Amino acid sequence: MKQTVVVVGNGMVGQRFCALLRETRGCERFRIVVLGEEPRPAYDRVHLTEYFSGKSAADLEIAPRSWYRDQGIELRVGTPAIAVDRGRRVVAAGGGLEVRYDHLVLATGSAPFVPPLPGIDRRGVFVYRTIEDLDAIRDAAASRQSAAVIGGGLLGLEAAKALYDLGLSAHVVEAAPWLMPRQLDRDGAELLAAKIRALGVQVHTNKRTNEIIGTESGGMRFCFDGGESLDVDLIVVSAGIKPRQELAAGCGLELGPRGGIAVDATMRTSDPTIFAIGECASHDGTVYGLVAPGFEMADVAAAQIAGFDKSFRAGDLSTKLKLLGVEVASIGESTAPQTMEHTHVAVRDEVAGVYKKLIVRRETRTLIGAVLVGDTSDYANLLGLFRRAEPLPERPLSLIVDGTAVRGGEGAELTGDSLLCTCNNVTVDDVVTAVAGGAVTMPAIQACTKATTGCGGCGPQIKQVLERELQRAGVEVRKQICEHFALRRQELFDLVRVRGFHTYSEVLTQCGRGGGCEVCKPVVASILASIHAEPASEQPVIQDTNDRFLANIQRGGTYSVIPRIPGGEITAEKLIAIGEVARRYNLYVKITGGQRIDMLGARLDQLPDIWEDLVTAGFESGHAYAKAMRTVKSCVGSTWCRYGVLDSVGFAIRVEERYKGLRAPHKLKSAVSGCIRECAEARSKDFGIIATSEGWNLYVCGNGGSKPRHAVLLAAGIDDETCLRYIDRFLMFYIRTADPLTRTARWLEELDGGIDYLRAVIIDDVLGIGAQLDAEMQAAVDGYRCEWAEVVNDPEKRSRFRAFVNASESDPSIAFADERGQIRPSSGGGAISLPPVNGGPHEDAPVRFEEARHV
Amino acid sequence: MSEPLWIAVCHRDDVIPDGGACVFYEGIQIAVFRIAARDEWYAVQNRCPHWNEQVLWRGMTGERDGEPKVACPMHKRTFSLRTGAAFAGDTPDLLTFPVRVVADGRVFVGVPSAEVVARERTAATHAPCGRAE
Ligand code: SRM
Numbered sequence A: 001m002k003q004t005v006v007v008v009g010n011g012m013v014g015q016r017f018c019a020l021l022r023e024t025r026g027c028e029r030f031r032i033v034v035l036g037e038e039p040r041p042a043y044d045r046v047h048l049t050e051y052f053s054g055k056s057a058a059d060l061e062i063a064p065r066s067w068y069r070d071q072g073i074e075l076r077v078g079t080p081a082i083a084v085d086r087g088r089r090v091v092a093a094g095g096g097l098e099v100r101y102d103h104l105v106l107a108t109g110s111a112p113f114v115p116p117l118p119g120i121d122r123r124g125v126f127v128y129r130t131i132e133d134l135d136a137i138r139d140a141a142a143s144r145q146s147a148a149v150i151g152g153g154l155l156g157l158e159a160a161k162a163l164y165d166l167g168l169s170a171h172v173v174e175a176a177p178w179l180m181p182r183q184l185d186r187d188g189a190e191l192l193a194a195k196i197r198a199l200g201v202q203v204h205t206n207k208r209t210n211e212i213i214g215t216e217s218g219g220m221r222f223c224f225d226g227g228e229s230l231d232v233d234l235i236v237v238s239a240g241i242k243p244r245q246e247l248a249a250g251c252g253l254e255l256g257p258r259g260g261i262a263v264d265a266t267m268r269t270s271d272p273t274i275f276a277i278g279e280c281a282s283h284d285g286t287v288y289g290l291v292a293p294g295f296e297m298a299d300v301a302a303a304q305i306a307g308f309d310k311s312f313r314a315g316d317l318s319t320k321l322k323l324l325g326v327e328v329a330s331i332g333e334s335t336a337p338q339t340m341e342h343t344h345v346a347v348r349d350e351v352a353g354v355y356k357k358l359i360v361r362r363e364t365r366t367l368i369g370a371v372l373v374g375d376t377s378d379y380a381n382l383l384g385l386f387r388r389a390e391p392l393p394e395r396p397l398s399l400i401v402d403g404t405a406v407r408g409g410e411g412a413e414l415t416g417d418s419l420l421c422t423c424n425n426v427t428v429d430d431v432v433t434a435v436a437g438g439a440v441t442m443p444a445i446q447a448c449t450k451a452t453t454g455c456g457g458c459g460p461q462i463k464q465v466l467e468r469e470l471q472r473a474g475v476e477v478r479k480q481i482c483e484h485f486a487l488r489r490q491e492l493f494d495l496v497r498v499r500g501f502h503t504y505s506e507v508l509t510q511c512g513r514g515g516g517c518e519v520c521k522p523v524v525a526s527i528l529a530s531i532h533a534e535p536a537s538e539q540p541v542i543q544d545t546n547d548r549f550l551a552n553i554q555r556g557g558t559y560s561v562i563p564r565i566p567g568g569e570i571t572a573e574k575l576i577a578i579g580e581v582a583r584r585y586n587l588y589v590k591i592t593g594g595q596r597i598d599m600l601g602a603r604l605d606q607l608p609d610i611w612e613d614l615v616t617a618g619f620e621s622g623h624a625y626a627k628a629m630r631t632v633k634s635c636v637g638s639t640w641c642r643y644g645v646l647d648s649v650g651f652a653i654r655v656e657e658r659y660k661g662l663r664a665p666h667k668l669k670s671a672v673s674g675c676i677r678e679c680a681e682a683r684s685k686d687f688g689i690i691a692t693s694e695g696w697n698l699y700v701c702g703n704g705g706s707k708p709r710h711a712v713l714l715a716a717g718i719d720d721e722t723c724l725r726y727i728d729r730f731l732m733f734y735i736r737t738a739d740p741l742t743r744t745a746r747w748l749e750e751l752d753g754g755i756d757y758l759r760a761v762i763i764d765d766v767l768g769i770g771a772q773l774d775a776e777m778q779a780a781v782d783g784y785r786c787e788w789a790e791v792v793n794d795p796e797k798r799s800r801f802r803a804f805v806n807a808s809e810s811d812p813s814i815a816f817a818d819e820r821g822q823i824r825p826s827s828g829g830g831a832i833s834l835p836p837v838n839g840g841p842h843e844d845a846p847v848r849f850e851e852a853r854h855v
Numbered sequence B: 001m002s003e004p005l006w007i008a009v010c011h012r013d014d015v016i017p018d019g020g021a022c023v024f025y026e027g028i029q030i031a032v033f034r035i036a037a038r039d040e041w042y043a044v045q046n047r048c049p050h051w052n053e054q055v056l057w058r059g060m061t062g063e064r065d066g067e068p069k070v071a072c073p074m075h076k077r078t079f080s081l082r083t084g085a086a087f088a089g090d091t092p093d094l095l096t097f098p099v100r101v102v103a104d105g106r107v108f109v110g111v112p113s114a115e116v117v118a119r120e121r122t123a124a125t126h127a128p129c130g131r132a133e
């Protein structure tokens, strides 16, 4: 007969336990029943904050429901266990359910600790642990301006980042004299605080809260010891965790000295049929608030239940994280003071914003702890030294001053037993073995080693090892442009920039081979245009047809005409001018989704005449045909709107004028909203700007289209000039480094280090290229010319718009029919294989993705 | 095969290097291409057989494994300029026409026979219209 294993709690550790038990030899003899209190299967709590930066609940899910089914695991979500009857070995759960167990595993996790302050139960005070908590915070944040987090520990800072990402002005309130008192010393914490302040998050340390009271304006006020106060609209409590031990206490299991369910090294509680793992367990008096020790506990419990011998080695709490873009790591006894026994070796580099400290046992010269802030590239190396208790070199300072041994060499210098993924104990050798066994992609390595599935921080290093191994195996890992260029776009960009090439044939003969094709020609065209601000009309044959004729080709071979209407603002005079042009050439007229006007049905030979009329009326090219800056949408903003806080139209026009025509790897779109209501939909743009009472919030890397993604906050509360400077750098950095036909959203997804890295490059200038990016953008801005005006005024360029070389007539095959009082194409478009979709230009979009694929 | 009928269509300078131009002859359209690096000239039907659009001359020229080709500007189907063969399996091939450039720079296109012209004219005019009426 099968034995029943009941797991209470379907969190990160409970889920891992199920997976491990199912992987154990002989697991068929177990029936697994899981009772989960939350309404959904286990999700990645460690990355919970990403729920605010674009990930959905489904993205965070660790395994879909079908996985539990396939594994034969009976999962009941929304079903809390209420009591355990140890005599009858029965768990009673919500809905009157009773389950008999042979082995019971408690993986109930922990709950946020809420300090008993007067006023802490006010509406507008939240905790931060579940998706439901985050939903509540997001709903509340929509109508608020400022927020404070109680607690300056790891989770508190994580929560502050979330609030900041939501566009609120964020504060952190910490009672201890410095941030992260459990992991950092004062110097390290001060540097961290300085960096966080520089981002615009206020840090208040050494502040004991006596009470939280309501204010007249509907907000809340912290009343601190000593009479100071702080007013905010919303509060998130993150002052620590308390293990969920109520079920265990209710059935008389022994508890730990500082809370938690007491377990031995086999994860058994005082009742040998009951196990406790994860954040609810107390081993040797310690409750581990991190996921890695929890996973190890799951491993031990699964082995024990299956009858194997495994025991828990008291883990250390070493961690490496990125908090609000700042790298922070602590190893071992990181807060141990200087004594007869221990000495400190430290560097504090204010210029680079780096602090590193080693705590060394004098007698043995071994490492017993370390703190790293601002640069954690030495972490793996130091952790190895710490775990192996190896004596340090003569001058331990050399380990942290230069750090080249680990940093410069990166993947290549790590030794086989260097730990890469500290959450899942994956070493370099493990990855090498996985690659040799056929796991040649990141997802495959993830699946077989579990690396990167914890905090994910090891991703870049794992990728390095993977690429190194593939290279060793002779596998081509380059993303080359096409058969004519064995380079990535970024490399080609740098070559063109450094060597000053101006023409496609120069680039092809110097850097490529063969005769070129429709893939590399537009890529080179875009690079040349980005660097030299060269209009597309200069080298027409290397342009896609749209760029070549400065208009989008449509069904039947006619073109569309979209003049620029910056910010969507247009005078009556100009509207009339557009109307007259449309009437004169019998064009179909439509308002676009980009707040401008599209005139369609223009024959090739008509384009110069149409544009001559438009240029005369004061219009410029709208670049709707180009991989270039398109539109900057705006809402009416503070000039008219009763809610507006800043002049969104004025700023949108300024932004559009600055970047108009800028060539990029893909099209660029922007918008400016006058307040948090966001009527301009700025967060669906490549860069979007939203007004707040503190200044502009700048969001980057959003996308509409087939794979929508909200833009994420790059900087908050900034003025016009700062905003433009950040956009300059953002765009130039993107133009320099993105692969062809990669929108900013996809580019960011691929960028190692993500938004935090991007922020570091743009705001902190960690690469030291800020001034160069600024100068390049200024050159691009200064070099702008309206390419349609140039064609209109140049007889040679005009002559390219002829239908036939041997006849002066227009293309007789173009024909139109009438629809709702306007023209529509009736020739061409003879789709033989592709069924017509609901009409409209977007039918063509899938083909464009095909195009993107072979680059 | 009999000698084609050679028609003078333009001067070599009328076709920009690595670009194309379109010739109108007896109701059919012929795309003429000039591959500058090899100083080679090609002519194919202007009608892209994929969606029957008269657009090929506006496509980008290039090379695939040394074979000269053109990419249709509409949906990027590619064809060999030498043989007219479509590189994607689901698209019919193109008609090709011989080209000659004489000493004074005049460009001639050879039209094989009246039947070929008539067939292309019929194909162009009777192209099915993709829209549901
Ligand atoms: C004209 C317009 C539709 C309209 O009548 O409203 C339009 C028309 C086309 N869109 Fe669009 N898009 C138009 C607004 C949009 C918007 C809305 C917006 O910009 O606010 C989006 C979603 C936002 C976004 O881009 O993130 C949009 C997402 C796309 C996409 C998908 C992009 C993606 O990253 O997924 C494509 C395909 C592509 O670029 O590869 C596309 C491609 C096209 C092309 C260029 C397809 C093509 O190659 O022919 C269409 C050109 C037709 C033409 O020449 O007029 N269009 N397109 C809109 C022009 C706006 C303008 O004033 O310039």
Ligand SMILES: Cc1cc2nc3c(=O)[nH]c(=O)nc-3n(C[C@H](O)[C@H](O)[C@H](O)COP(=O)(O)OP(=O)(O)OC[C@H]3O[C@@H](n4cnc5c(N)ncnc54)[C@H](O)[C@@H]3O)c2cc1C
Residues within 6 Å of the ligand: A008, A009, A010, A011, A012, A013, A014, A015, A035, A036, A037, A038, A045, A046, A047, A048, A049, A079, A080, A081, A082, A107, A108, A109, A110, A128, A129, A155, A158, A244, A247, A277, A278, A279, A280, A288, A289, A290, A291, A292, A294, A321, A455
């Ligand atoms: C925002 C945030 C960021 C974090 N970042 C990191 C990080 O960077 N690195 C790191 O190592 N750790 C981090 N952690 C901590 C990490 O998430 C936890 O260590 C881990 O989730 C613990 O897993 P668990 O399964 O023990 O508990 P949980 O994931 O909390 O799961 C316990 C589950 O049990 C359920 N439950 C409780 N009682 C019952 C009952 N009676 N019946 C049924 N179900 C019940 C709960 O509802 C919950 O779903 C972070 C935590 C948060 C909240």
Ligand code: SF4
Residues within 6 Å of the ligand: A635, A636, A637, A638, A641, A642, A643, A644, A645, A648, A673, A674, A675, A676, A677, A678, A679, A680
């Ligand atoms: S975003 Fe705000 S300011 Fe702009 S229109 Fe909407 S409500 Fe008005």
Ligand code: FES
Residues within 6 Å of the ligand: B048, B049, B050, B051, B052, B053, B072, B073, B074, B075, B076, B077
């Ligand atoms: S019409 Fe030429 S590829 Fe579709």
